[in-house]
Amino acid sequence: MLELRIALRFLWRNKVQSLLIILGIAIGIAVQVFVGSLITSLQDSLVDETVGSSAHVSLEPGDGQTAFAFTAENRATVSADPRVTALAPVQSLSALVAVGETSVPVAVKGGELTDLDSIYGLSEKLVDGEISLTGDRIAVGKELAEQNGLAPGDALRLVLADGSTVETVLEGVFDLGAQAANERSVFSGLELAGSALGRPAGQVSAVEVQIADVFTSPEVATDLGAAFPQLAVTEWQAKNSDLLTALQSQSTSSYMIQVFVIIAVMLGIASTLAISAVQKTRQIGILKALGMSDAKTGLVFLYQAGILGVIGTVLGIAVSLALIAVFSSVARSGDSGLFPIEPRLGFVLLSAGIGIAIALISAIIPFRKTARLDPIQVIQGG
Known part of the structure; x- marks a missing residue:
């Protein structure tokens, strides 16, 4: 041309x-x-x-309740949502870890290892020992272990709010990538945490859910709220407005x-x-x-x-x-x-x-x- x-x-x-x-x-x-x-x-x-290794949406007990029943049918309902990529029924409690003559406040979260792995990736983030979360076995954060001289194999006593104690064995140390979380986090099996709280099988503190697109959490929370009207449904954006x-x-x-x-x-x-x-x-x-x-x-x-x-x-x-x-x-x-x-x-x-x-x-x-x-x-x- x-x-x-x-x-x-x-x-x-x-x-x-x-x-x-x-x-x-x-x-x-x-x-x-x-x-x-x-x-x-x-x-x-x-x-x-902020939310890469935590719940994007949480199902929690309704007003005045501390736990709720979460059945296999309920799990199937949540899992059927194509936006949901992982879910973990958990037991949550606050406790003190007795270390020598001192006590360290911790947040204990109990759940099945496969469920917890799908959200927190504990097995991939293990830096010492092993992790199974069976029986009396627990895992703690890296900073919590380092600051208190803890190592796999140590016998640890958890002191609950009502003064009761739970004897456990430290089997693994993990690194969640955040110092604050590593200083306070303790993971146990679902049965151990539920037993410590005196709850019957099937009763949980919360169900943590992860979704494919974290910015669709308000829509997912609304839909789950409609499916479970008796529960309180929270999502990460409402907690992280800043x-x-x-x-x-x-x-x-x-x-x-x-x-x-x-x-x-x-x-x-x-x-x-x-x-x-x-x-x-x-x-x-x-x-x-x-x-x-x-x-x-x-x-x-x-x-x-x-x-x-x-x-x-x-x-x-x-x-x-x-x-x-x-x-x-x-x-x-x-x-x-x-x-x-x-x-x-x-x-x-x-x-x-x-x-x-x-x-x-x-x-x-x-x-x-x-x-x-x-x-x-x-x-x-x-």
Whole structure:
């Protein structure tokens, strides 16, 4: 196509100008992809730290109750929801662990190991000993063990609120990834905790539920509340309003940064192409005098913008992915305090589309300028 060949010639004859536009687009797209992916990954990391290894939705006793019956039929009802990925009926109680002459307050949670693993991943997070949670066996958090000199095989006495005691044996030490949780968490079998509370089989303190999309917890909680009207249903977002506010603020800041970057890139491309249109006025006038239509002369600049947009966008995405790879490599290398960035294909493709679109939109000014150009006046004016 003649218009495309002319566009390529114009770009080649103004190599420095073309290179600057490409770099401008590349930097803009690189910033957009990197910042957007950074904020998204940060939010994912914060949410994962907050509720990644805990209940997203909880079924709890109704008013004035401390426990409720949870049958196999009830379990089937909850599991039938396709949004539910894991559930664990648990017994919860507060106790003191007698260590020598001192006592350490702990939160004991009893459940079947397979259920607890589906939510807390205890078997994967074991750092010492073993874990079965059968009989009188219990597992404790890493900080709780280290601060009190506990080791697998130790006999531990749990002192309950009513003064009664439960003799247990420490079999494993786990690391939940949060110091506060590791300092107070104790896991036992469901039967041991239920017996300590004097509850009959089938009675539980709560049913902890995890779902595939943590941000759908209000809808899931509403549906479970309708299925179990006698129970109180709570979800994590209602308990973490400050975190949600912070996430929304981060998203707003990210969008503002990306919008201003896009505007800056678009203005830069538009001004450069407008200058190019002025510089090429005589050539365009001659082409129009030879019979090239207004639309086709405008296409010359549209092709220029498209070529620059594609090259700049591809370069920008490559740069952003390289930066993300370096950042993530450092984050995974050790205790850097950083988190890996996981770019999302949809966002990268969206950014690519935006990069090409702003380049094409930027061609509107020179397109309109050349369309109004009078070839006779241009030639007569030299």
